[in-house]
Amino acid sequence: MHSTQNGNILIIIPIVLIIVGISSISYWYQSNQSNKSEKTFPQETQITLDSPKESTTSVEDPIYKWNNFGVSFKKPNDFKVNEKSNSIVIKKEGQQIEISTVSTNYQTLDEYIADISTKNNLRYENKEKLIFNDKEVIKTLRLTSDQKEELTYWIYNDYGMYFVSTTDKELYEITEQVARSIQFK
């Protein structure tokens, strides 16, 4: 009986090692390949909107109009805009600010945040209420699942939620400027 148990262990150990070994190798290899592929093969370019060259001497940031959602905001002068079907990415030298949106049946910002905090199990390090353009705005800081600190401004307008967010700390100030400049029509 005792010998049989030893024999089973001798079978189980290699099986476990096989599984762990193959998984590890595959994981390592795929990760390696994935990284190399990203590095090597250029991806297709997206539609980009270059910064308009201002015809006046004004240093004011130009107004960008996201027509699909009736939203306008001040685009930082040296940033490029990549307007997608349902979001906007404002980029500069590898850093970016995202503006995304989702509709909701809730009628207030607080109701929406209370619900989504549960659904997304959000943990905020900081949560601050602000007023931008007579609209209540919530500013949050949290760690994303890939351990990046994400700054987000939550803005509610007419059954729509809008998020201005970045994970680049250097862009925190500009992100707030963009959020402050958001206007709805």
Add this chain to the structure above:
Amino acid sequence: MNYQSKHLPQTTAIVLLWIIMITLFLISPNLVKAEQYYFQDEFNENRSVNTLNSLLWDTYNTRSSFANILELNGTVTLNQSPNDRVFPFVVSKQQAFPNGDFIAEVKFQYTKVTPWGVGIGFSDVKPSTTNTFTSLINIGIWQDTSVGPNMRITYGGGDIYTIPINTDIHTLTVTHLSNKYLIQLDNQIIFTSPETTLQTKYIWFGNFGLQNTGVPEWTKLSIDHIRVKETTTVSAPTPFLRLPWDYEAEGLTFNEAATRMSSYLDHEYPFLSTNIAEPNDLVSYENIRGAGLSYSAHDGYDYARRSKAFIDKPVLASANGTATFLGNCRPCGKAILINHNNGYQTRYYHLQDSELITPLDGTPVEVSKGQKIGLIGYSGHVIPSGPNGAHLHFMVVQDKNNDGNFNDNIPDGITDPYGWQSTSPDPWENYSFSYNGQRTGNKSYYLWDKQLSNLDSTLTSNGGIFNTERYKLQFPQNFTEQNLNLKIEAQPQTKTNDNKVSIGSTIKATLSDFVGNFKEQFSTVYQMTINYNLEDLVTSDPATLSIYSSNDGGSWTKEPSTIDQNNKTVTAELNHMTYFALMADRKDTQPPVTEAIIEGEKGTENWYRSNLNIKLDAIDNQGGLGVEYTFYRIGNNEWKLYGTPLPFTEEGNYQIEFYSIDKDENSELPRILKFSIDKTIPEAKIMVNQSTKDLEISGLDTNTIQISNMVTNGIRTYSVTDLAGNTLKLNVQELDLTKRDQFSIKKLLYNDNVITPQYNLFRYRFLTRQNSSPLLENQFFTMNNFKENIDILYIPSTNKSKIITLKNGRITTKTETGLKLLQVTTNKGTLNYSY
């Protein structure tokens, strides 16, 4: 014995398992690799000299010492020295390129350069040291005696690119697409081939011809990696779904309805129907990871109020298929599933009890695309609960195992009808997880039968819609046969010489092929729509709105356009790619006119004798939009915005410049106002004029003085006036009308303010001489009731003047040479004397 016989099979099994494990360990990278690349060597093994992966390479001309191959530390290096007159040559054992489209990449470096060549080539036949072959594409070192050694790239035996020999790390990328080769060096396109049926098959590196040639040391070549990736794409399913409610009846476009979802499908990961935990983020189909996007683990799309998928509105079948009622999912509420008989199923949750097209017993019903299958409701689990939470949960499931049952493909068959719209890998497609066995997520394809804007920048023969800011470009099917890259760049707002203005920014739109050649004219038209909903048309005439195009961004041509005033859009059909703008006539093209109104006491010309207030009064032209700003500056100081009248209290000379701008930025040319302020009244000096033998009055002031004299009833009135108009009048009484040599100043009028000075007398005597002109012999002035006198006696014989003064009861006498002239001056109503 029994023990041994009993356990022998177990021992054998253990040995076999170990063998399997070791074998899998050895071959697993190649198994995975086969899925990633058609051919690949990263040269990551540290191997013994002259040993490469024997599954991939044949090697020639190797020696143990000098002419050798060494795979070490992630690179392979080919060495040679003059002591050993061969050079290694390496050829892919099997075909390294697929029969079709591919991207090949070689990262390499000539780590030690000499004029003697070694290269890398792609050939259509398998090279060896004995056969003759020509590489279709070749990179190598050539000894060029005229210009020195070069690194050349050739195509079909001809040079296509040459640079001086160097030790930089280079990446050669060769793309084979649609029977053309695109060659890039270090990400720069250096060559595009014409169409060719020639297909590269083998790759080689080294030098096949160097055997005992006796040449000096050859260039040393290192290669970091060689990768060949097959780019044949799996054909995507034909889009077949429509949005499952009548959004058009609600006044929404497809683009609006489809992008106003109230919840996304979570590409990381849609496990709502399972008990599998997943990271607490939602990743949208555009790879946006938003903190608040609704909501993590969601496995479909919710459409609600903002998509105008209102409660009680009909739910429509997304495509033809067989509908059944789902009766065992409490959170789903009343739900219908439609099998579209193409491997995909759509699901509709939270419907109302009434008007369901399917019997509750599960009997299938054939439905057609767009057919009403139920009503939007709030059955099952909705948030907020009750009618306020009414929405349609819509999801798509693929029958991945083709067993006709979709339930066993949840969650791994869940697919996003918006596809995966990012160049980064889709986390869901590649996610491996355990749920009733090992599973992998699903690849999502765009399945809507209408185009959504901005999904891709590539214009294919299928056409497409591209939105950027206010601009929408809609290309029909077969607009282009080859894939083209669309780029839209924002340009500044512009005005034309003929008084047109662009409404908002303008754009430059370009279409280029995959090697960067621009396509400007097309045989078919596309539609451009520019939205002006968010634009302010105060300054322009909406009736004249039109799309304009320009080849250079400066000279604009009107395109036939249609204005939709309800949707606030202007549309034109175009067949070219240039600069584009939405333009309209300007309402106001005339600048305003600004007048300066000066409040103060005016003198002559631009002179003023009081504090001033200057008001800048700007008026726009009749029918104009009104004045926006008036600017001014004083002297060369900074320009300032004019607000209230400008006060000037200090004496001096001034220059003000001013101009105004109207509400359409018509700017007036600066106007100039010059003026001076002199608030000081002149004083006077009274002397005897030896020529006229009469009193002479002169003015004391910094400005030009005008003197006038008027006699009335024996009273002389002298007026002393400066340029600002300040006037001192002296009323002087002549006391001896016969001799006319005694005078008294009776009144001083400073700008008509009368001051009576103390009693005074000015007297003078001339000495008459024979044969000579009279001499001024005596000048006398007294005031203060004769308590203060000055008497100047001139003695011609000695040419001296005796000056006798009485002041404060003291008489002072002194003599000075020459004739001294007595001067009486006024000073704010008093009289002073001097000589």
